[in-house]
Amino acid sequence: MAMQRATPATVLGRFDGATFVNGGVSYAFFRRGDTSIVNTIGSTGRAGDFAIRYTFGVFPLQQYLVELRGGHVQALLVAWDARPAQQGGQRWFSLAPGEEASHAERFHWTGSQYNWNYMCADCHSTAVRKQYEPATDSFHTSFSEINVACEACHGPGSRHASWGQYSGVLRRLFWRDDGLQSRLTERRGVVWPIDSTSGLPHRSVPRTSEREIQTCTQCHARRNHIADGYTAGAPLLDYYVPLPLLSDMYFPDGQQLDEVYTVASFQQSKMYTFGVTCADCHDPHTQKLRRPGNQVCAQCHRTAKYDTTAHHHHAAGSAGAQCVSCHMPDTTYMQIDRRHDHSLRIPRPDLSISLGVPNACNRCHTEHDAKWAVSLIRYWYPNSNPGFQRFAHAFASDDRGGGDPAATDSLGVVANDATEPWIVRASALARLGARPSAVALEAATKWSRDTNPTVRFYALAILENMDAQQRLALAPRMLTDERRAIRQEAAWLLAPFARSLDSATRRAFDMAASEFVASQRYNADRAPSRLRLVSFYAQLGRLDSAATEFHAAAHLDSAAANQFAQALSAAAPTSAEAAALARALGINIR
Numbered sequence: 001m002a003m004q005r006a007t008p009a010t011v012l013g014r015f016d017g018a019t020f021v022n023g024g025v026s027y028a029f030f031r032r033g034d035t036s037i038v039n040t041i042g043s044t045g046r047a048g049d050f051a052i053r054y055t056f057g058v059f060p061l062q063q064y065l066v067e068l069r070g071g072h073v074q075a076l077l078v079a080w081d082a083r084p085a086q087q088g089g090q091r092w093f094s095l096a097p098g099e100e101a102s103h104a105e106r107f108h109w110t111g112s113q114y115n116w117n118y119m120c121a122d123c124h125s126t127a128v129r130k131q132y133e134p135a136t137d138s139f140h141t142s143f144s145e146i147n148v149a150c151e152a153c154h155g156p157g158s159r160h161a162s163w164g165q166y167s168g169v170l171r172r173l174f175w176r177d178d179g180l181q182s183r184l185t186e187r188r189g190v191v192w193p194i195d196s197t198s199g200l201p202h203r204s205v206p207r208t209s210e211r212e213i214q215t216c217t218q219c220h221a222r223r224n225h226i227a228d229g230y231t232a233g234a235p236l237l238d239y240y241v242p243l244p245l246l247s248d249m250y251f252p253d254g255q256q257l258d259e260v261y262t263v264a265s266f267q268q269s270k271m272y273t274f275g276v277t278c279a280d281c282h283d284p285h286t287q288k289l290r291r292p293g294n295q296v297c298a299q300c301h302r303t304a305k306y307d308t309t310a311h312h313h314h315a316a317g318s319a320g321a322q323c324v325s326c327h328m329p330d331t332t333y334m335q336i337d338r339r340h341d342h343s344l345r346i347p348r349p350d351l352s353i354s355l356g357v358p359n360a361c362n363r364c365h366t367e368h369d370a371k372w373a374v375s376l377i378r379y380w381y382p383n384s385n386p387g388f389q390r391f392a393h394a395f396a397s398d399d400r401g402g403g404d405p406a407a408t409d410s411l412g413v414v415a416n417d418a419t420e421p422w423i424v425r426a427s428a429l430a431r432l433g434a435r436p437s438a439v440a441l442e443a444a445t446k447w448s449r450d451t452n453p454t455v456r457f458y459a460l461a462i463l464e465n466m467d468a469q470q471r472l473a474l475a476p477r478m479l480t481d482e483r484r485a486i487r488q489e490a491a492w493l494l495a496p497f498a499r500s501l502d503s504a505t506r507r508a509f510d511m512a513a514s515e516f517v518a519s520q521r522y523n524a525d526r527a528p529s530r531l532r533l534v535s536f537y538a539q540l541g542r543l544d545s546a547a548t549e550f551h552a553a554a555h556l557d558s559a560a561a562n563q564f565a566q567a568l569s570a571a572a573p574t575s576a577e578a579a580a581l582a583r584a585l586g587i588n589i590r
Helices: 150-154 158-164 168-174 211-217 263-267 293-299 323-327 349-355 360-364 370-380 392-399 405-415 422-432 438-447 453-465 468-478 484-500 503-522 527-539 543-556 558-574 576-585
Strands: 003-005 018-022 025-032 035-041 047-056 061-067 073-075 078-081 091-094 223-225 240-242 330-333 337-340
Touching (some): 018 091, 035 061, 240 453, 323 360, 349 370, 405 422, 405 438, 438 453, 468 484, 484 503, 527 543, 527 558, 527 576, 558 576
Antiparallel strands (some): 025 035, 035 047, 061 073, 061 078, 223 240, 330 337
């Protein structure tokens, strides 16, 4: 039910003449035969009737999609609260209460930020192909199945279907496996015995691959989509770049802030580090927990030790006695959708005092402050446990901004600590990219050879603010990295020096540059991708191509193009390259 065609049976909202007003804009919902209709302000600034083509999701809210010209499918800003009436549901509500963007802005429901083809489709259907046509600003988006079906997680199923046609004996004779491209077998035969000395569980067989978690990452992570054609089981960084723990998405201690979709939270946890996978707790087929409530934790942790008042200090059976209340506090997104933080951390009200981050205790006990929570925890646990996540002060120092060398040094310590989860090291590297220094260069050099491709990517990206000598010392060998995202980044970094590369390196650059251009063209419906091509072509001396991309970007998003033009105009008086590009784009130099 991630996505369905809109019919009287699938549409949950009241299309019975109901009206809703948000920010002075009216929405009227009614039916014309079996078609659900909304009347509201469209892309022209005038009110009109729009047919609902698809439903999106089912609980706790359901959104509705309208198809406009050129295959642009758009999500309404107003959604249906599918919760029971006694929980405040069965009503229309706005995802941005009291706010309504102008019809010409990207945050209007007809604008780019509510465009299904780019923003939503890839995770709600199977084998989505965006297929944007720049010349006509139109989409020909397709999917193999409208919802999230078997092939979304297991890849193309034709060989599996053939395997299923044979009897058991013939299968064993002619088939080595069940024919699935993505065989999620990492949990097979694994148990979690408890160590008699420490009382802690451990995985009976070390987890040596990331197949299952990478399959989940495609949708359950904030990431940039860089290429079309992904199927489950394919290398993730050939199609996506996962985003690290940055200040606009996470608190400095790694707790979720913005809507981050779980995976990077989980990857910073002790449980992930010691081999737990998503499906240890979640059944992906039923979408339910493996066991209810605290029993899901009791699969590995001793009930007698942890599910007691001596541990959680709350009345048995109360909300505070639930493991998730303290270790996975929830945050509400999309107004009514509560999602648990999967970083699985020990509550740290002391960090609320020193860093201003939230803590699980005061999320419930709002009548008290963090000092009260600290005093109780110290009383209950005299031998305090700081928890698994150790990077909070380094990231908080970076979040404060400025050129504080202490922040750079502390990030360097985190980046170079091999005992930290890779997502934490990658995040420290990403943050060092904005702090060019000897510390940053040393980290880039060291970790650009890491076995984890996301770590390599963010180590390489540090060079963005480095000079020619430093780029040329490191980036050329990354042109032939096994992952597309890294090759593209190397091409971007070496574009200003492409004409001076030796012949072998230039051949590698040309191939990586083609991938870079293809990636930006895949996202040619977005102005930032067009503007990135402007800079790339300018660095290659292809000013006519740069001008073409600039004017296309201005058509898509005039505000983004104007911001680019202003920055270029400011740089032009002191840069011959910027001045030449400004002239090619027809921009006045200050």
